[in-house]
Amino acid sequence: MKVLVVGSGGREHALCWAIQNSPLCDALYCAPGNAGIADVAQCVPIGSEDVDALVRFASDNGIDFVVVGPEGPLVLGLVDRLTAIGIKAFGPSAAAAELEGSKGFMKDILAKYKVPTAAYGRFTEPEAAKAFVRKNGAPIVVKADGLAAGKGVTVARTAEEAFAAIDEALVQGRFGAAGAEVVVEEFLDGEEVSFFALCDGETALPLVSAQDHKAVGDGDTGPNTGGMGAYSPAPVLTPDLQDRVMREIVLPTVRGMAAEGKPFKGVLFAGLMILQGPDGPVPKTLEFNVRFGDPECQTLMMRMKSDVLAALVAAADGVLDSIDLRWHDQTALCVVMAANGYPGDYVKNTEIRGFEAANAVDGVTVFHAGTKLSDDGRVLSTGGRVLGVTALAPTVAEAQARAYQAVDKLDWPNGFCRRDIGWRAVGR
Ligand code: AMP
Ligand code: GLY
Numbered sequence: 283m284k285v286l287v288v289g290s291g292g293r294e295h296a297l298c299w300a301i302q303n304s305p306l307c308d309a310l311y312c313a314p315g316n317a318g319i320a321d322v323a324q325c326v327p328i329g330s331e332d333v334d335a336l337v338r339f340a341s342d343n344g345i346d347f348v349v350v351g352p353e354g355p356l357v358l359g360l361v362d363r364l365t366a367i368g369i370k371a372f373g374p375s376a377a378a379a380e381l382e383g384s385k386g387f388m389k390d391i392l393a394k395y396k397v398p399t400a401a402y403g404r405f406t407e408p409e410a411a412k413a414f415v416r417k418n419g420a421p422i423v424v425k426a427d428g429l430a431a432g433k434g435v436t437v438a439r440t441a442e443e444a445f446a447a448i449d450e451a452l453v454q455g456r457f458g459a460a461g462a463e464v465v466v467e468e469f470l471d472g473e474e475v476s477f478f479a480l481c482d483g484e485t486a487l488p489l490v491s492a493q494d495h496k497a498v499g500d501g502d503t504g505p506n507t508g509g510m511g512a513y514s515p516a517p518v519l520t521p522d523l524q525d526r527v528m529r530e531i532v533l534p535t536v537r538g539m540a541a542e543g544k545p546f547k548g549v550l551f552a553g554l555m556i557l558q559g560p561d562g563p564v565p566k567t568l569e570f571n572v573r574f575g576d577p578e579c580q581t582l583m584m585r586m587k588s589d590v591l592a593a594l595v596a597a598a599d600g601v602l603d604s605i606d607l608r609w610h611d612q613t614a615l616c617v618v619m620a621a622n623g624y625p626g627d628y629v630k631n632t633e634i635r636g637f638e639a640a641n642a643v644d645g646v647t648v649f650h651a652g653t654k655l656s657d658d659g660r661v662l663s664t665g666g667r668v669l670g671v672t673a674l675a676p677t678v679a680e681a682q683a684r685a686y687q688a689v690d691k692l693d694w695p696n697g698f699c700r701r702d703i704g705w706r707a708v709g710r
Contacts, residue, residue: 284309285591286340287323288360289330289351290316292618292651292670293576296583297349297590298323299647304591313339317661318650330355337363345369349594353429353573356548357383372594374572377544381535382572385465386427392567395538397531399567402467408452414466415444421469426451428460432508437469470566472557473706475516476578477524479532479552480593482602483545486532487593490585490609491519492578493706498625500702507625508667511703513615513678514581517710518556518563527554527565535570547597551575580649580670581614613707615681616672617689618651619699624666631662632696634669639691645674645681646688668697678707 283306287298295318302310302322313336315325328335331354340348348364350356350373359376373379380387386404391397400423405411415422415438424447426434434457438444444466451461478489492514498504519527531552539546551571557564574582583590587608596605621628633656640648649672652665669692673684682704689699 283307283346283591284344285311286345286348287312287351288336288348288355290314290319291351291576292649292667293574293579294351295319295649295651296580296670296672297351297574299649300583300586300590301349304589306589306591306595311343311345316650316664317653317655318648320655331358333358333360333363336360337367340364340369341367347371347591347595347598349373351573353379353382353571356572357429370595370598372598373548374546375544378539378546378548379572380544381539381546381550381570383429384427385425385569386463388570389465389467391535391538391542395534397534397567398565400468400470402465404463404465406452406463408448411448411452411464411466412445415441415448418468420444423467423469424448424451425465425467426457426461427463427465428457430457430460432506434460470555470557470568472555473518474568475519475554475556476575477519477527477532477552477554478574478578478582479528479550480597480602481536481546481548481550482597482600483547484536484540484600485602486528486536486550487602487605487607488524488528488532489549489582489607490514491516491524492575492581493518494575494578495700495703498700500700505625507620509575509577510618510620510700511616512575512577512581513613513681513704513707514578514585515613517707523556523563523565527552531565531567546572547600548572549574576651577616577618577670580616580672584614584647584672584674585610585612610674612674612676613678613681614672614674615678615685615704616649616670617685617699617703618667619669619671619689619692619694619697620667621663621665622696622698628666629696630664632694634661634663634697635693636691637661640671640688643673643684643688643691645684647672648688648692663694663696678704682708
């Protein structure tokens with residue numbers, strides 16, 4: 283197969299790294315890719331949301347299979363456009379991508395198909411939203427309905443904070459059209475975990491769990507980011523709980539989407555809160571994403587023993603029941619290195635060195651998230667999250683030690699990382 287991966291982050295580097303090992307893969311392209319992806323795929327200078335140009339490239343170059351990394355092109359209908367001209371693709375249609383593209387849509391699907399989640403209301407009028415806050419009390423959570431680059435959610439400790447978030451979205455228009463509606467929902471107190479399942483429109487195949495670290499600072503302090511590190515498996519998601527998540531959350535959602543005429547194909551990424559109930563842990567759905575998590579994907583690809591491309595093609599073909607996935611028992615742990623200043627303003631185009639030494643640490647692969655090659659062949663940072671230093675080892679403590687050993691081999695004075703990725707699992 284000639285395969286095209288769409289995207290330029292650490293997630294796409296990990297996908298390309300895994301796909302190029304597949305016996306099914308004859309040629310691998312990535313649009314637009316980055317300096318690390320260029321080692322494993324041929325990079326094509328087309329932006330991930332330039333749907334017209336992506337479709338043209340795939341058609342002109344005889345691409346057999348397209349793997350879409352980020353949510354943007356999915357919501358814009360890239361998979362629909364490719365399917366219409368007979369090119370197979372991994373990822374949901376625009377209609378099914380609304381599970382991530384509209385939180386209101388997602389909550390209504392969960393309510394209709396009785397999937398456990400926080401109680402909620404949908405509002406376009408600020409006064410009605412505030413009345414809901416007064417009735418339910420704080421803490422309470424306010425979410426912009428649409429895609430807001432991870433900034434659309436406010437966990438309000440007080441009613442005043444919730445009122446301010448409601449006004450920001452509905453009155454001041456901070457998120458534009460994405461915030462013309464808000465979801466206000468019950469605060470859930472527990473431990474967060476990410477769960478992934480491949481879906482083929484009818485059925486779902488569980489992947490594995492992972493835990494992400496959203497806060498920028500050690501000890502989970504400071505503002506939220508896209509993710510400063512991750513590890514897999516997440517011990518909080520025991521095999522019993524995983525079965526329950528499949529039974530109560532993933533399968534009813536997949537069946538519900540099919541019943542709505544919007545069958546979900548691709549990877550369903552469930553953001554879960556595990557609450558401690560009187561009879562034990564209870565999983566509830568915080569959100570759905572319609573793509574792999576970043577940096578969770580880096581840990582999943584390191585642990586996957588089976589041919590990832592065969593599994594992604596089976597999801598697109600609707601024959602997931604023919605796939606039996608094998609995983610390394612070991613733990614994978616990814617430490618994100620970000621540009622100084624992230625998630626606020628940060629400097630770009632600073633040089634990073636030491637890749638060879640870092641990649642030489644036993645079990646370590648350095649995935650690139652925001653890099654480019656300069657004309658004279660140096661690696662420069664281009665984004666906020668820049669690298670994902672990922673290690674595979676028999677225990678989470680060992681994976682953590684190896685990942686930080688590799689971090690220390692990198693020479694990048696303009697970058698930083700958290701020093702405690704995996705702390706919960708190491709503690710357990
Ligand atoms: P979301 O984009 O919906 O996942 O929200 C971003 C983050 O806000 C989540 O990862 C949680 O940490 C937090 N969050 C979202 N919804 C809730 C909720 N109902 N209760 C507590 N925290 C939440
Ligand atoms: N790491 C969280 C996400 O990809 O949304």
